[in-house]
Amino acid sequence: MVNILLSGGGGRADVALVKLLVKSIPENGRLLYIPVAVPLSRFSYGQCYDWITSVHGQNGLKMIDMWTDLKDRSYEELARYSAVFIGGGNTFNLLKQVRETGFDRLLLEYIKNGLPVYGGSAGAIILGKDIGTAYFGGDADKNEVGLKDLKGLDAARGYSIACHHNGLKYDHLAAGYSQATGIPTIALRDGTGIQVKNTKILVIGPSPAKVFEGKNSTIFKKGSVVE
DSSP states (O other), rough: OEEEESSSSSSSSSSHHHHHHTSSTTTTOOOEEEEETTTTOOOHHHHHHHIIIIIIIGGGGGGGEOSSSSSSHHHHTTSSSSSSEEEEEEHHHHHHHHHTTTTHHHHHHHHHOOOOOHHHHEHHTTSSSOOOOOSTTTTTTOOTTTOOOOOOOOOSOOOOOOOOOSGGGGGGHHHHHHHHHOOOOEEOOOOOOEEETTEEEEEEEESEEEEEEEEEEEETTTBBBBO
């Protein structure tokens, strides 16, 4: 069973996605927030915590703990949390940290056990099949850490995830990426996301998602299931 929520933006507009996350957390459950993708030259971890509590606290997220170091973590530690929220920032840096610390294995076990994971922007992209989509979009990343292996955690049924797909100007980039890699790609606007649960991928509004398979694309409206 898979239960992940992937956001094309990861910000204030993600009301519908965050409310789904809140519903999956028991009344006394704690949320684990992971902000390690954020560039510390621009924001501190304290500012990140203030952001999630102020922006998403009003949507019902409460009892939030934050991990800023993924080293030497165990699955027992992770499993104490009722849900995980992986924030945005630089996708390449995020995947490098997740891999090098072995946190990728812990997270995949957590997902396999049906526990909910929310990924916003970079956090969404690393849960796809490949993170080459981070090179384009409305908030494109630079591979400043020199990551060579761009394989993601592949928790989205074989799709790569493209975020901040805010307009037709990015369509040719998503199509070119899918055509070059052979990987079907779900492109999400800010505020729009998907829920990957059981055997289905459901589009969560307000805007449609667009799926690229090579040069071909299909639009999936809010509430529809990506086939």
